[in-house]
Every structure is written in C-alpha cells, then in structure tokens.
Amino acid sequence: MELTAEERAILAGARGEAARRALQYQVEVGEFWGARRLVPVTGVHMMGDIEVMGDGGLAFLREEAALGARCAVATTTNARCIDFAHRARLGQDASEAQKERELIGCLRAIGVATTDTCINYQTVYQPHFGERVAWGDTGTVIYANSVFGARSNFESGPAALAAALTGRTPEYGFHLDEHRRGTFAVELDAALEDLADWGAVGKLVGEAHQSYWAVPVFHGCRKTPTADELKHLGAALASYGSMAMFHFVGVTPEAPSLEAALGGSTPSERLAVTDRDLAKVYSSYRLGDGDARLVVFSGPQQSLFEMQRLAALFSGRRVAEGSSCFVTTNGAVLAQSRALGYAGALEQAGVTILEGVCFYILQNLSPMRVANRWTNMVSNSAKIVNIIGAHRFNPILRRTADCVEIACSGVLR
C-alpha cells in the first residue's frame, strides 16, 4: 500500500503504540482486499459491549486504554447488551454487568462517546454526500451508503476502533465507485403501508441475493418512503443479504434514474415484489410450539416517530396477562419520549422500554428465554426475526398494529 509520510510516522510510533498497532492492522486488512491506500474518515461508529467482545475483548480494550489510546475522530457506540435499570428483572448477570461498566469506562477513557445506539444516522450524525466514515452495525452502514451517499464498508468492532485511533480506513469496497453501482433491479409493485412490509421486501431481496457485493436498485415505488421505512428496508437487506448498499430511484442521491443507478451496466436480474409476495412472507411464519406471549419492537431501536405511533396504538390498552412486550430505543429518544408522554403511555400499557440496548444482543438472552418459557417471538422487524433464531426462538413477522394486538390479546393473528 502507498502510505503518506504521516502514516509512515504513525507506523514508526509517532502517535504512540496503540495507534501504531491500529495502523499496522489496517494495512494488513487493506492488503488483503488489494487497497491502494488509506483514506481519512470523519467519524467512526463501533460495536463494543461485553456480550460481543467477551473477556478477551475487554482485556484488549483495557490494554488499549493503558497504552494511552485516543480517538482521532468523533467516535460513537452501537447498541449494547445490558440495561442497567432492568438488569435484575431481566435476570442479567451481575458479574457481566460489572464488566460492562468497566468496558464502558475504557471506551470513555479513550474518547469514545458511548451513545449506545444503532440508529446514530437518525439521532446523532448524518454524514453528507461522499463523506467517508467507518461505521459498524450493518444497518448503519447500508443507511450511510444508500440514503446519505456517504462511504463506508462494514467495519466490525476491531476495525472501527482502529479507524478511530488512526482517523483512516483502507480504501476498498464501498469507498470505490466501481462497487457502488447497482447490480440488479427490483420493481416495487406493492402498497408498502407498514414498516414490517419494508423489512419483508428486504428479506425477499436479501435472502435471494446473499452477497456483500450485490447492490439492488429499487424502482417503480408509488410512494415516498420515510426515514423509518428506509431504515427497516436497509436493516433487512443487510441482515438477510449481507448487503451494504442499495439504490432507490428518485429517493437516494446516486439514483436519479434506473440507468444512472446501474452505472450504464445491464442488471444481472430484474425482479418485482408484489403485495402477494408480501402476503406469502407473513403466512410463512407460523406459531410453533407454545404461545405468542413475547412481542418485541427492536433491531433497529425505535425512532421518536415509531415511539409516537406505538404510544397511540397502545393507548388505553394493556399488555395481556402473562405476556411480555419490549421496546428498545436510545437515551436521546427515550428522554424526548418521556417529555412528550409517549414513554408514559407505553409503560402504562405494560410495555417495558429498554434503553441503549438491542433485544437480540441482550446478555443472557438464551437463559432468559428458557426462564420465561418463551418459544415464539413476534416482531415488526424483519431483521430481528432473521437473527433471533440463534437464541432458539421461533420468530414471527407481523405488521406493527398486528403486533400490538398480539401483545394485548396473547393470541397470534
């Protein structure tokens, strides 16, 4: 790789041992992908909590802090695994919570703003067109690339932390024009009235084209999608398909037309998603053994407008006796939701609001499932429906209002 004089100085230790190690690691990753150089980034979003990092990751972070590591650019954290306010009720381990506190302390010591959110693009920072960032959590990356026209690869925890310390990232993948062109076309011939419908589109398209390098171009949509709808579409594409970018003709900045989004190339495939396709998605989820006593609104965390809608749907109602309903959001949205009365309305209905976490990565989730005798998990998020299987839940995707009905009746519909 071609390194600048400043980068060579970092490798020689000019910015300390932590930065030296970080840059050395980035060069190895860059050389694997054939990157010619490193490029500066303006911001980093990293995943780092005790559930994903484990004791080894915590030991690494402790060492980084001791070496005097410091973030060179603004760095934020993704949703984490422990809600300290609800830890005991959730049955999360006190010892792991203690490690999580230490881990958060290490991150803050090196200059990380622990925002604990997977919707940083809605609530913390919106990069501009062409801005290079190093973000982690796939949903944040696909939103940055697609909706903002910013540039990022999937940067996992160690890679994002390295970018934070050096202020750079290797130039490969979605930093390069050649990988950002659409590769296949998807006509949206469906009403798409609920967030779950947008996630279901992401499931259908992602599942059938699993590749980091596949870039769908959506066209023919009869409505203007909202930020929350694009969030659910992107999160599902990234989850089911490992995709990091999509185009949406007339909506995303690199897609003024279908031809422009495809960059002059012929699409490898043309397909359409219809209302009938979406109906099949919903009917494919069935109640397995057990009952529908767990409803989750999470993965991604809820935006303020999602909180507002849920508060309206739950208004004057109660979560059914013996059922549990969880909502996850970040601290900023929760504070505003409290001020606006949404959080109060949800809590009055018996909904538990978890802060700064994602339901999927909750520490102790598998034992929690067993202790509560949860078998099925109902959600309006196609993403969490995809990944929760690792904890042996039977997941069921339903539209938002249906999820509320199920939460309040305990009956699947």
Next chain:
Amino acid sequence: MSVIRVERACGPVVEGEALVSEEGFSPRYDLDRWSGVITRPGHRLEGASIVDKVCFFPVAKGGIAAGWAFYDIKWKKIAPRAFVFGVTNPVMVQGAIFAGIPITEGWSPDPQGLVKTGDWVRVDPGRRQIEVLRRA
C-alpha cells in the same frame, strides 16, 4: 498431491485437519462460542467442532458482531487453525486478522470433492495455496 489456489490470503503458514462445509458460516448465528461446536439446528455441520480445524466454508454469513467473535474464541482457545472461504466479507477478514487466524478467499478448483473432512492440509497464505498432505 492436490493443490488449491486461493485469490486472497493473510496470516502465517498452518497445517491441520480439514472440516469441509457445504453451507456458509457465521460465528454468531451458527457457533456455540463456549465450546467451538456448530450448534444451529439444521446447519449441515451441526454437532461438528471447529476447534483446531482448517475450516472450509463456501460463504460468510452474519453481521458486524462477528468481528469480535474470532478474538473471543481465540482467547478461549477454541479457535480453528484457519478459515478458507469461497466468498467472504470484510467482517470475517477484519475479525480473523485481528485474532491472528489465517484466512483465505476465492478458490480454484472448488475444494468440494477434492478435500474431505479429516484430510490433513497445509494453508500457505504467502504462496496463495492450500495443499492436501494426507488423506483421512
């Protein structure tokens, strides 16, 4: 002696017993990160241990959390000796390099049929090749 050429590779030369999968892999979705055994119900290698193996997977699955997972299993001494992928993604590469586990991507010819689980293989990232040294 069978030789497989790989397109991209990183890490030191290692030898080990092959574990060949027809299905993709995610350390988060498929693996018990305390035992090193593939536990996701229905995975074609359900019940198989990846500990100390040279793992052949056609594709990589999963999200960002996989990046820390390789370091975590290395720390717990249940890591494989190398990952050999047909097609991988940045997260797997970032995670493997961070954990010091050799990783390769792209193969010619396809190891299906050429390498069998239990064969003893050598992964040589510098020379971009994998050799079958001994048949099971």
